[in-house]
Amino acid sequence: MSRLADETTRAAVPEKPALEGLEAKWDADWEASGIYRFDETRPRAEVFSIDTPPPTVSGSLHVGHVFSYTHTDIIARYRRMSGQAVFYPMGWDDNGLPTERRVQNYYGVRCDPSLPYDPDLAAPPDAGRPSAVAKRRTIAVSRPNFIELCEELTASDERAFEDLFRRIGLSVDWTRTYATIDAHCRRVSQLAFLENLERGEAYQIEAPSLWDTTFQTAVAQAELDDREVPGAYHKLRFAGTGGADDIWIDTTRPELVPSCVALVAHPDDGRYRPRFGSTVRTPVFDVEVPVLAHALADPDKGTGIAMICTFGDTADVTWWRELNLPVRTVIGRDGRLAAEPPAAVESAAGRAAYARLAGKTAAQARAEIAAVFAESGDIDGEPRPITHPVKFFEKGDKPLEIVSSRQWYIRNGGRDDDLRQALIDRGVQMNWVPAYMRARYESWIAGLNGDWLISRQRFFGVPIPLWYRLDADGSPLWDAPIRPDPGTLPVDPSADCPPGYDESQRGRPGGFAGDPDVMDTWATSSLTPQIATGWRTDEALYASTFPMDMRPQAHDIIRTWLFSTVVRAHFDAGAVPWHNCALSGWILDPDRKKMSKSRGNVQVPTDLLERYGADAVRYWAACGRPGTDTAFDEQQFRIGRRLAVKLLNASKFVLRFAELDDVASVEVERREQALGADLDAGAVPAGVTGPLDRSMLHRLAGLVDDASQALDAFDYARALERTESFFWAFTDDHIELVKARAYGEHGTAAAVSARLSLRAASRVLQQLFAPFMPFVAEEVWRWWHPASVHASAWPQSGPLRAAAGGAGALPGVVAAAVLGEVRRAKSEAKRPLRTEVLRATVADTAERIAMLATVVDDVRAAGRISELVTSEGPELSVACDLAPEAAA
RNA sequence: GGGCGCGUAGCUCAGGCGGUUCAGAGCGCUUCCCUUACAAGGAAGAGGCCGGGGGUUCGAGUCCCUCCGCGCCCA
Numbered sequence: 001m002s003r004l005a006d007e008t009t010r011a012a013v014p015e016k017p018a019l020e021g022l023e024a025k026w027d028a029d030w031e032a033s034g035i036y037r038f039d040e041t042r043p044r045a046e047v048f049s050i051d052t053p054p055p056t057v058s059g060s061l062h063v064g065h066v067f068s069y070t071h072t073d074i075i076a077r078y079r080r081m082s083g084q085a086v087f088y089p090m091g092w093d094d095n096g097l098p099t100e101r102r103v104q105n106y107y108g109v110r111c112d113p114s115l116p117y118d119p120d121l122a123a124p125p126d127a128g129r130p131s132a133v134a135k136r137r138t139i140a141v142s143r144p145n146f147i148e149l150c151e152e153l154t155a156s157d158e159r160a161f162e163d164l165f166r167r168i169g170l171s172v173d174w175t176r177t178y179a180t181i182d183a184h185c186r187r188v189s190q191l192a193f194l195e196n197l198e199r200g201e202a203y204q205i206e207a208p209s210l211w212d213t214t215f216q217t218a219v220a221q222a223e224l225d226d227r228e229v230p231g232a233y234h235k236l237r238f239a240g241t242g243g244a245d246d247i248w249i250d251t252t253r254p255e256l257v258p259s260c261v262a263l264v265a266h267p268d269d270g271r272y273r274p275r276f277g278s279t280v281r282t283p284v285f286d287v288e289v290p291v292l293a294h295a296l297a298d299p300d301k302g303t304g305i306a307m308i309c310t311f312g313d314t315a316d317v318t319w320w321r322e323l324n325l326p327v328r329t330v331i332g333r334d335g336r337l338a339a340e341p342p343a344a345v346e347s348a349a350g351r352a353a354y355a356r357l358a359g360k361t362a363a364q365a366r367a368e369i370a371a372v373f374a375e376s377g378d379i380d381g382e383p384r385p386i387t388h389p390v391k392f393f394e395k396g397d398k399p400l401e402i403v404s405s406r407q408w409y410i411r412n413g414g415r416d417d418d419l420r421q422a423l424i425d426r427g428v429q430m431n432w433v434p435a436y437m438r439a440r441y442e443s444w445i446a447g448l449n450g451d452w453l454i455s456r457q458r459f460f461g462v463p464i465p466l467w468y469r470l471d472a473d474g475s476p477l478w479d480a481p482i483r484p485d486p487g488t489l490p491v492d493p494s495a496d497c498p499p500g501y502d503e504s505q506r507g508r509p510g511g512f513a514g515d516p517d518v519m520d521t522w523a524t525s526s527l528t529p530q531i532a533t534g535w536r537t538d539e540a541l542y543a544s545t546f547p548m549d550m551r552p553q554a555h556d557i558i559r560t561w562l563f564s565t566v567v568r569a570h571f572d573a574g575a576v577p578w579h580n581c582a583l584s585g586w587i588l589d590p591d592r593k594k595m596s597k598s599r600g601n602v603q604v605p606t607d608l609l610e611r612y613g614a615d616a617v618r619y620w621a622a623c624g625r626p627g628t629d630t631a632f633d634e635q636q637f638r639i640g641r642r643l644a645v646k647l648l649n650a651s652k653f654v655l656r657f658a659e660l661d662d663v664a665s666v667e668v669e670r671r672e673q674a675l676g677a678d679l680d681a682g683a684v685p686a687g688v689t690g691p692l693d694r695s696m697l698h699r700l701a702g703l704v705d706d707a708s709q710a711l712d713a714f715d716y717a718r719a720l721e722r723t724e725s726f727f728w729a730f731t732d733d734h735i736e737l738v739k740a741r742a743y744g745e746h747g748t749a750a751a752v753s754a755r756l757s758l759r760a761a762s763r764v765l766q767q768l769f770a771p772f773m774p775f776v777a778e779e780v781w782r783w784w785h786p787a788s789v790h791a792s793a794w795p796q797s798g799p800l801r802a803a804a805g806g807a808g809a810l811p812g813v814v815a816a817a818v819l820g821e822v823r824r825a826k827s828e829a830k831r832p833l834r835t836e837v838l839r840a841t842v843a844d845t846a847e848r849i850a851m852l853a854t855v856v857d858d859v860r861a862a863g864r865i866s867e868l869v870t871s872e873g874p875e876l877s878v879a880c881d882l883a884p885e886a887a888a
Numbered sequence: 889g890g891g892c893g894c895g896u897a898g899c900u901c902a903g904g905c906g907g908u909u910c911a912g913a914g915c916g917c918u919u920c921c922c923u924u925a926c927a928a929g930g931a932a933g934a935g936g937c938c939g940g941g942g943g944u945u946c947g948a949g950u951c952c953c954u955c956c957g958c959g960c961c962c963a
Contacts, residue, residue, distance in 0.1 A: 017926095226963075389963085436892060440961060443891055447962060556961075586960095623901085627893090629959080633900060635915055638928090645928065653925030721902070725913075735925080743924090813909080820932090827932035832921050 013655045013783045017648040019613045019641070022775040027166055029778075035791050036171045040541060042085035049545040050076060051529050051578055052172070053553050053561075054091030054180060056098055057157035061164050063603045063617075063632065068584035070621035072552040073170045074716040075582070077771035080171065081794040087545045089176035089532045092161065094154035095185075096521030097215065097395060100460045103150050108133035111146035111459045113494065113516075121145045123152065143459050143494060147181075150460045154179065164605060168614045169774045171790065178531055180524050181460070186490035188531050189524040190465040192572060193454075194483060201571045202410050202454075204478060208310070208317045209453055211403045212393040213335030217457040218407050220520060221414075221450060222560045225394045232383035233302060236373060238263060238280040241288065247272075247280055248380060250302025252388060254373065255365035256309035258285050258341050258354055259330040264319055265305040267293040272305050282307075283378035285341070285350035292323055311402035314391070314449070330357075331401050337365050362401070406478065408455040408464060408517070412567050414448035426566050426576050433582045433714040434627040437555060444559040452564065454523040461518030465491050467498040474509040482512065526564035529577045548578040550714075555583040555627060582714050585629040603632055615773035616640035622772050625717040643724060644776040647769060650731050651780035654758045662744055664751035671756065682796045684760045684803035690741070690750060691854040692815055693757035694807035696734050699726070700761055701797035701804065707768055708794070716772070723768045730761060733816035740861035750857075760803065764795045814848050814876075815855045821878035822863035829882055836883040837865040843873030 030036060050072060055065060080086045104110055107127045124139060126132035141149070158179065165172060178185055196202035209218045231252040238247045249263060260282050265272035275291045282289060289307075296315055297306055308319045310327045319325065328342035341354035353372050357365040373379035390399045413420030424445055432438040455464060465484050468476035482498040484491045493514025497503055505511030527535075529548050534541035547569070553561060562581060569577035587603075608617055619640025624630035658665055671685035679685075688694060703726045710719035735758070740746070742754035762780075770777040770789045781789035818840075826835050840863065842852065849870045852859065860868050865880075 019928095434893095439892055443962065446891095559961080625901090631900070633915090635900080639914065642928075646926070649926035649929090651925085656925075718902090718904095721913085731925085732930085739925095809909090823931055824933085827920060830920055832923075833931060834921085834923055 013652050013659075017652055017779070019615070019644055019648070019776060022779050023167060023169070023609075023614050026775050026778045027169070030171075030788070030790070031174075033788065035788055036080075036086075036088065036173050037175060038087045038173050039085045040544065042544065044544045046083070046085055047087055047544050048076070048079040048084040048550070049087035049533065049548040050089075051532065051548045051551040051565075052088065052090050054093040054178075054525065054528065055161060056093045057154050057161055061160065061605055062587075063605045063608065064587045065161075065164065066168050066605045066617055067587050067621045067624060067630070068552065068554060069165065069170055070168060070618045071582070071584055071624075071626070071716060072550070073168075073172075074618075074622060074771045075550065075552075075711065075714060076171050077774065077790060078711045078716075078719075078794065080790065081767065081770065081792060083793065086171070086173075087176075087533075087548075088172050089178065090162075090165070090170075090172045090174065091177065091528060091532065092154065092158045092179040093521070093525060094150070094158070095180035095524055096461055097458065099150050099154060099181075100458065103146070103153055103460070104138070105130065105133070106153055107139075107149050108136060109139045109141050109146065109149060111143055112140040113143045113459065115140060115142040115145075117142045117144040117495075121148075123149060144492075146459055150181070154181070167609055168605075168618060171774070176532070180521070180531075181462070183490055184537070185524055185527075185531050186462045188527055188535060188537075189462040189519060190484075190489045190491065191486060191536060192527055192530065192568060193519065193523070194465060194486065196410055196571060197483075199571065202408060204406060204408050204481075206404060206406045208320070208402045208404045209407050210314075210391065210393075210400045211333060211405070212396045212398070213333070213401055214396050214398050215393065215458070216333060218405060218453055218455060219393045219400065220453045220522070221448065222452075222522070222563075223394050224400070225392045226389040227392050228387050229390045229399070230385060231388050231390070232385050234370060234373070234383045235303070235380040236307075237283055237378045237380070238289075238307075239283070241279045241281060244275070244278060244280075247275065247291070247305060248303050249305050249307050251307055252386070253309065253312045253362075253366070254369045254379075255337065255357060255362055256312050256330065257282055257307070257369065258287075258345055258350075258357070259309040259311075259328040260285075260287065260289055260307045261310055261320065261325040261328055262289050262308045262323065263291045263305055264294050264297045264308050264323075265291070266297045266299045267295060269297070269299045269304055284353045284372055284376050285345045286347045287328075287344045287350070292319075294319055294323060310404075313402070317402060318449075327404060329404060331362060331403060333403055333405070335398065335401055336361050362399075407453050408519075409451040410454055410523070410567065412448060412452040412563075413445060414450045414452070420445055420448070423563075423566060423570060426570055429576050430578065431580045433580065437558065437581070437583045437627060440555065440558045441563065444563060452567070454520045455517040456520050457516070458518050461521065462490070462524050463492050463494065464515040464517050464519060465489065465493065466515045467493050467501075467512045468515065470507070470509055470511050470513055472509050474507070476513050481515070522560055522564045525561060526568045529565065529569060530572065535572075546573070546577075547575050550580045550582060551578040552582045552584060554586065556586075558583070580714065583627045585624060585627055588629050588631045608637060612637040612641045613644065613775070615644045615776045618773060619643060619720075622716055622720045626714060640773075643727075644773055646731060647727075647766070647773070647776050647780060650727075650735065651762055651766065651783065653735065654755075654762045655784055657742060657755045657758070660744075662748075662751075664744055664748045664755060667748065667752045668755050668759070671752070672759075679763075680793060682764075682793070682799040684799055685756050687749075688753050688757045688760070688803050688805075690738070690753040690757070690858075691807060691811045692734070692737060692858050693753050694804045695809060695812035695815075695855075696730070696761060697757055697800045698804035698807045699809050699812060700764055701800035702809075704764065704768070704795050704797040704800065708797075711771070719768075720772050723765070723772075727765055727769075729816070730765070733819060734761075734812065737815055737819060737855070737858045737862045741858060745861065746857055757803075760800070764800070767792060767795050810848065810851045811855050814844070814851045815859050817876055818842055818852060818859050818878055819862050821876065822865065822880055825878065825880035826882065831882055831885070834864060837863055837880045838883055839867045839869065839881040840865045841869050841871070841879040842876070843871045843878075844876045845874070846872050848876070 076086050076088050107124055212219055233250040234254040235248055235250050240246050276293045279288050279290050308316050310320055311317055328344055330337050332338050337357045337360055339358050356368055393400055413423050424442055427438055427441045466481040468481055498512050501512050533545040565577050569575055616637045620636040671687050675683050675685050706722045707719040738754040741750045744751040766777050766781050777789050826833055
C-alpha cells in the first residue's frame with residue numbers, strides 16, 4: 001500500500017490538538033476495523049494467549065480493576081505489535097455466593113428449592129430499591145426462578161464492566177466473552193468433573209468437613225480465615241477409673257463434652273505418660289473415654305492434656321482419624337445441638353443434662369453447660385478469658401463448625417506426596433513475575449492438609465452432574481452414581497431426569513434422586529483456560545491457544561485460583577495451564593490501606609476517567625510495578641495527562657515542518673516516498689547526516705532495545721519509565737537544539753537531516769507509547785498514517801542504529817549539558833532564556849570538546865550564543881557573558 | 889511461630905553482573921521566563937549517614953550476618 005495513495009485518508013495535523021473526544025473516536029474505529037479480533041488461522045507459535053481474570057460482576061467497579069487490567073493490556077498490545085496473534089478473551093465471574101447474596105438483597109427474594117418453577121414470575125417491582133425491599137418480607141422463589149433472577153442482574157452488571165473496560169482501552173476481543181454461569185461454562189465444568197471422576201481424581205466421601213452454619217454449606221481449606229476472637233478456658237474434671245486420680249483439662253468448648261471421645265497428651269509428657277492406655281469418665285455425661293498420646297498435643301496449652309471431640313476443630317479431625325476414634329456428633333448443620341445426645345450418653349443424669357443443651361446454639365449451650373458443671377462441681381473456678389485464633393469462612397461472620405457430611409473432593413496433593421511434588425514441579429515449569437511469588441505457591445502446597453472439597457450446598461452454581469438410584473427404602477446408592485450422556489450437558493439434576501428414568505420416579509423408592517449440590521465457584525474458574533480456548537468444543541482453537549501464554553492475576557489468590565487451575569490442567573492435559581504467571585499488586589488508598597468496598601475508601605474510576613482521560617489513568621496504572629502494591633496518588637494522573645498533551649504537541653511540531661513551503665520539505669517527502677513501505681519496517685531515509693541527529697538516533701536505538709527487553713519480561717513499568725525519560729529529554733533538549741536548523745537556518749541539507757531524524761524519532765516514540773497510552777498514540781499516528789498504530793510493527797533498533805552511522809551518545813550528551821549550563825546562567829541572572837550570550841567559554845575534557853565541535857552550530861543556535869570558545873579542563877564549566885539588559 | 893517482600897530527598901518511588909550516566913526521577917517547595925510545538929507550558933535551584941550496627945572487598949544503596957520498623961501470605 002503506497003503512502004501517496006492514502007494521502008487523502010490521513011487527517012491533517014490540527015492547529016490545537018486536544019485529548020477530549022479521543023476515547024470515543026478511537027474505540028469506535030477499533031471496533032469497526034476489528035483489529036483486536038483473534039486470527040484463528042495463525043499457528044500456535046505465532047499466538048499469544050491470555051487467560052484474562054473474569055471479574056466478579058456482583059462487586060462494584062473501582063480503580064483496582066483499571067489497574068491490573070491495564071497491565072495485561074499493555075502486554076497484549078506489545079505482543080500484537082510484535083507480530084503475534086493475540087488471543088485476549090474476557091470472562092465474567094457471575095457464579096457463586098457473591099451473586100446469590102446480591103440477588104437476594106437486590107430483589108428481596110430467597111431461594112426455596114422445594115418450590116416448583118413459576119414461568120410467569122416477574123421481578124418484584126421494588127427491585128433495586130433497598131429501602132423498599134427491606135420493609136417487606138422476602139419472597140420465596142424456586143431454584144430455576146432464582147437462577148433467572150441471577151442471570152438478569154448479572155447481565156446488566158456485565159454491561160457496566162464492559163463499558164468501563166472499553167473506556168480504558170482494553171484491546172480485548174469482545175466477540176469472545178464468557179460468563180462462569182453460562183451454558184458453555186457449566187458444560188465445560190461438568191464435563192471436566194465427569195472426566196476427573198472417570199480417572200479417579202474426583203471422589204465422594206462421608207467425612208468431617210468445615211461447615212458454615214450461616215450459609216449452610218461446606219467450605220474448602222482455601223476459603224478459611226483465621227481470626228483472633230475472645231474465648232474462655234473452662235477447667236473441667238475427668239474422673240479417673242479404677243481408683244486413678246482425676247484429670248483436669250482446659251477447653252474453650254465445654255459444650256462439646258458430650259461429643260468427647262478421648263483425652264490426648266504429648267507422648268513425651270511425663271505428667272500423663274503413666275495414664276496412656278487407661279480411661280477416664282467425662283464429667284456429668286459419664287462416658288468412659290481413653291487417654292491417648294499424639295505428637296500434635298501441645299504440653300504448654302492449658303493443663304497440657306486436651307479432650308478430643310467430634311468435632312471442635314481441625315486438630316480433632318486429625319486425632320480422630322489417626323487414633324481411630326468413634327464419632328459422637330452433637331453439633332448439627334444449623335449450628336445447634338442435636339435434640340438427642342449421642343448414644344454413648346446413657347446415664348439418666350447425663351441425658352437430663354443434655355436435655356438442657358438440646359436445640360441451643362453453640363454459644364448458648366456453652367453458657368448453659370458452664371452452669372451444669374458448676375452445679376456438679378466439675379469445673380474449677382470461673383472460666384478464664386483468653387483470645388485465640390478461630391477458623392472462619394472468609395465471607396462469613398460465625399465460626400466454622402466441623403460436621404460430618406457426604407461431600408465431593410478433587411485430589412490436590414493434600415493427601416498424596418507424589419501428586420504434591422508433581423504440582424510443585426509444575427510451578428517450576430512456569431515463569432513467575434515477579435519471581436519470588438513462586439514461593440507462595442510452594443508454601444501453600446506444602447501446607448495442604450486434605451484434598452479439595454468442591455461440593456457446596458448452595459443454589460446458584462454449577463450443579464454436580466449426577467443422580468443416584470434409590471433402593472427399596474428410598475435411600476440413595478452413593479457408590480454407583482448415574483452419569484449424564486456428555487452430549488446432554490449441561491444438566492441440572494434437580495430438574496432433569498437421568499437417562500432411562502422419568503420425572504415420576506424422582507424421590508421414589510426404586511427411582512432416583514439428583515445430587516443436590518453445586519460445585520464451588522473455584523471448581524469452574526479453575527477451568528478458565530479450558531473454557532476460553534475451546535477445550536472439547538473447538539479443537540483447532542484449543543490447539544492454537546493452549547497451554548496459554550499468560551495468566552495475569554492478583555497475588556492474594558495464588559492459593560485458590562492459580563493453584564486450582566494448575567491442578568485441573570495437570571489432570572486434564574498433563575501440562576501447565578500457562579507459561580507465564582504475572583502477579584499484580586493491590587491499590588492502596590493514600591493511607592496505605594487496601595482499597596475495598598467494605599472500607600469505604602474506593603475511588604470510582606469513571607470519575608477519574610472523566611477528569612484526566614483514559615490515557616492518564618493508564619499511565620498511573622503502568623507506573624505500578626509488577627507484584628507491587630501501589631498507593632493511589634491523584635498527582636500521577638496529572639502527570640500522565642501532561643505526558644499525553646506533550647505527545648500531542650511534540651508530534652504536531654515535528655509533523656508540521658512538512659507543511660512548510662521550502663526545498664527541505666520537498667526533499668524530505670521525496671526521500672520518504674523512495675523508501676515507501678520500508679518506513680513502516682523502521683527504515684530511516686538516507687540523509688540523516690547531522691552529528692546531533694545521528695547521536696539521538698543511536699540513543700533511540702538503545703531505548704528500543706531497553707523497552708523491548710523490559711516488555712518481554714512483563715516489566716511494563718520499566719519500559720514506560722525508559723520511554724518517558726527519553727521522551728522528555730527529546731523534547732526539552734534535542735528539539736530545542738535542532739529547532740533552528742530544522743527551520744532551515746543552516747541550509748537545506750542540515751534541515752533535511754534534522755527533519756528526517758525528528759520524524760523517525762516521532763514514529764518510534766508514538767509506537768513505544770502505544771501500548772501505554774493507546775488513544776493519544778493512535779491520534780498522533782493517524783495524522784500521518786492510514787492504518788492503526790496498534791497494528792503497526794513494533795520498532796526495531798537495527799535500522800535506527802544503521803542510520804546513526806556509528807555515532808555514539810556523547811555528542812547529544814555534551815550538547816545538552818552545555819545548553820543546560822547556558823540556561824542556568826540566564827536563570828541565575830534572572831534573564832529570559834532568549835537573552836543573547838555575547839560570548840560563552842566552555843571548558844571540558846579533550847574528548848568532550850571534540851564532540852562539542854561537531855554540534856556547535858546547534859548549541860549556539862539553541863543558546864543564542866554569538867561567540868563560543870572552548871578550552872580543555874577537568875570537567876564541564878561554562879562561563880557566559882550575557883548581552884546587557886535593554887533599557888526600559 | 890514460619891515464608892516472602894519492603895525501609896533511598898518533605899511525598900511517591902527508580903537504582904539488571906559491586907567500580908563514570910551512583911547520590912537519581914517525578915511531585916511538592918523556591919526563583920525566573922508569555923520563547924514562532926506546548927502557559928493544561930517551559931527553564932533553573934535548594935533538599936538525602938541510601939533504617940541501625942557489624943562483616944567480605946582495593947572499593948558496598950548494591951553482597952553476607954545481625955538488629956529495628958512496616959506490609960503481605962500462611963500456621
